[in-house]
Amino acid sequence: MSTVSTVTPGSVSELSARELRRAAWSRWGYRLSVVAGWVVFVGVWYLVARLVLTPQQLPQPHVVAVEAWDVLRLREFGGNFQASILRVAAGFLLALLLSVGLGLLIAYSRWWRRLLGRVLQFVVSIPTVSFAVLSLIVLGISPMGPILNTMIVATPYITTNLAQGLTGVDRRLIVMSESFGRTRAQIIVGVLIPSSLLSILGGARLAFAVAWRVALLTEIFASADGIGLQIRRSFESYDIQGMLAWALLFIVIMLLIENLVLRQVERRLSRWRTPATGVAP
Amino acid sequence: MGAPQDLGGFGPFDVRPTAEGATIRERLLRSPPFIGLLALALLLLIWQWIAWVNTRVPGIDEIVRFMVTEMSGGSHGGALTGEFWAPLATSMQRYAVGLAIGVPIGAALGLLIGAFRWARGLFNDTVLVLLALPAVVWAFLAALWFGLSAWGPILAVVLTVVPFMAVNLSAGVRNIEPGLIQMSRSFDVPFGRRFVHLLFGGSLPSGFTGLRLAFMTGWNSLLIVEWFGATSGVGWRARFWYDALRYPGFVGWIFLFVILITLLDRLLLSPLERRAFRWNQQPTLTFEEEL
Numbered sequence: 001m002s003t004v005s006t007v008t009p010g011s012v013s014e015l016s017a018r019e020l021r022r023a024a025w026s027r028w029g030y031r032l033s034v035v036a037g038w039v040v041f042v043g044v045w046y047l048v049a050r051l052v053l054t055p056q057q058l059p060q061p062h063v064v065a066v067e068a069w070d071v072l073r074l075r076e077f078g079g080n081f082q083a084s085i086l087r088v089a090a091g092f093l094l095a096l097l098l099s100v101g102l103g104l105l106i107a108y109s110r111w112w113r114r115l116l117g118r119v120l121q122f123v124v125s126i127p128t129v130s131f132a133v134l135s136l137i138v139l140g141i142s143p144m145g146p147i148l149n150t151m152i153v154a155t156p157y158i159t160t161n162l163a164q165g166l167t168g169v170d171r172r173l174i175v176m177s178e179s180f181g182r183t184r185a186q187i188i189v190g191v192l193i194p195s196s197l198l199s200i201l202g203g204a205r206l207a208f209a210v211a212w213r214v215a216l217l218t219e220i221f222a223s224a225d226g227i228g229l230q231i232r233r234s235f236e237s238y239d240i241q242g243m244l245a246w247a248l249l250f251i252v253i254m255l256l257i258e259n260l261v262l263r264q265v266e267r268r269l270s271r272w273r274t275p276a277t278g279v280a281p
Numbered sequence: 282m283g284a285p286q287d288l289g290g291f292g293p294f295d296v297r298p299t300a301e302g303a304t305i306r307e308r309l310l311r312s313p314p315f316i317g318l319l320a321l322a323l324l325l326l327i328w329q330w331i332a333w334v335n336t337r338v339p340g341i342d343e344i345v346r347f348m349v350t351e352m353s354g355g356s357h358g359g360a361l362t363g364e365f366w367a368p369l370a371t372s373m374q375r376y377a378v379g380l381a382i383g384v385p386i387g388a389a390l391g392l393l394i395g396a397f398r399w400a401r402g403l404f405n406d407t408v409l410v411l412l413a414l415p416a417v418v419w420a421f422l423a424a425l426w427f428g429l430s431a432w433g434p435i436l437a438v439v440l441t442v443v444p445f446m447a448v449n450l451s452a453g454v455r456n457i458e459p460g461l462i463q464m465s466r467s468f469d470v471p472f473g474r475r476f477v478h479l480l481f482g483g484s485l486p487s488g489f490t491g492l493r494l495a496f497m498t499g500w501n502s503l504l505i506v507e508w509f510g511a512t513s514g515v516g517w518r519a520r521f522w523y524d525a526l527r528y529p530g531f532v533g534w535i536f537l538f539v540i541l542i543t544l545l546d547r548l549l550l551s552p553l554e555r556r557a558f559r560w561n562q563q564p565t566l567t568f569e570e571e572l
Contacts, residue, residue: 033402041407057426118320125543127501130535137337137528213415220417235421247418255413
């Protein structure tokens with residue numbers, strides 16, 4: 001279908017100019033479509049809110065934005081947020097400790113690795129809401145629920161990536177360190193930890209994404225304070241704009257932590273090597 | 282949960298050679314079914330231990346006894362009689378309808394986003410927003426929009442299923458070998474055939490991963506929405522026994538909920554995913570089972 005044309009210097013520059021123009025246009029076209037996407041998203045929200053549902057069912061976007069600003073200024077956002085984020089952090093820390101313990105078992109024997117792999121696989125396949133509900137009766141209304149559930153859900157991700165990271169360590173580096181008479185501790189600090197750090201971090205990022213959702217869910221079912229409780233309270237008093245405002249504020253902050261802070265740390269630490277990403281168990 | 286990556290750890294980490302003539306006992310100890318059973322037993326043992334320590338938590342024997350009464354429709358004492366198949370059938374029906382609506386929409390959206398730049402610009406951010414919202418937000422919204430009708434749970438399932446399908450399929454399309462696309466262009470393969478064999482075939486594996494995740498999260502949000510805003514279904518029944526302070530019933534229904542999705546995943550989705558991946562790579566979300 002294409003015909004071969006003779007090429008002269010003039011036609012080449014003409015062609016490349018046209019190509020450049022087309023590339024620039026398509027870049028702008030893409031940006032335009034992104035903007036159009038947001039316009040459509042907000043527009044559909046407005047349309048549904050105005051025409052299909054009542055304001056008690058779905059408030060318009062600007063109402064939610066004003067409400068969020070209100071929540072931020074007037075309604076103890078700081079205290080509730082602190083309670084929630086501290087629980088996520090505590091659960092996460094516990095998950096890290098547990099993962100190191102499990103990692104030792106995994107490194108110790110193949111049989112343990114297979115057994116733990118199976119156990120973790122079971123745990124991952126349990127719908128997260130069941131942990132939230134079960135903590136209601138195991139722990140009652142208590143701050144331990146979100147912490148323990150964060151730990152349970154985050155552990156498989158971190159452990160898998162720890163195992164993955166240890167597997168990926170260049171064996172020749174270990175052999176070399178041994179022949180140069182390095183001690184065990186030196187090898188762990190100098191070789192094992194730096195080489196597996198990245199995949200652990202990648203796993204930690206994935207784990208965090210699951211963990212804060214579980215913590216929120218657990219707070220909704222069983223907690224005396226925190227963002228989750230505020231969302232549930234708003235829901236139970238049919239205050240949709242309050243519910244959306246609390247939820248959106250928390251989600252935006254968590255996504256920022258996930259995508260800016262954790263990703264930046266990962267990028268910074270991975271400058272010296274090709275990046276590794278987290279692996280789902 | 283972001284888009285899943287390739288298979289995780291537990292690879293050939295231990296390099297010691299296996300013993301040549303393993304005894305039958307050793308082989309049994311190492312066989313995957315045995316290890317699976319052992320893992321299950323370990324988890325049940327942990328539960329039983331919690332039940333011994335904490336008096337509020339029902340033991341496994343109590344749970345089983347309660348669920349047998351529930352299944353046979355016998356009396357739980359007083360006017361409360363067992364109800365098993367009706368809530369289960371209601372939930373299953375909602376789940377099936379939600380998936381039947383959500384999966385095709387999500388798949389179509391994913392193929393569009395993967396294949397066309399304009400579609401990516403137009404829909405990608407919206408899909409990511411939908412993905413970022415926890416299922417519980419959808420559950421609450423659906424409950425408020427539809428009250429106690431059956432459409433609330435169905436909508437919640439649809440809304441959680443769509444972004445998972447879309448994200449995974451579009452990632453699958455973008456991962457198709459560019460050389461294949463160029464070749465099919467140079468050979469003037471018609472669009473219809475390119476769509477079926479290249480686009481659809483190439484994105485099939487990640488499509489199955491998306492399907493698996495979608496099935497799991499959809500089931501999740503079904504329980505949440507039934508817990509907070511329904512008068513029938515598995516979630517409602519669990520809530521009913523929780524409010525009645527009959528913890529064996531509550532835990533029994535939650536266990537049933539877990540067992541059902543695990544069975545579905547093990548017997549149907551996981552083998553399908555493995556099959557879809559067989560031609561080029563390994564599936565996600567599984568631990569390696571060789572050795």
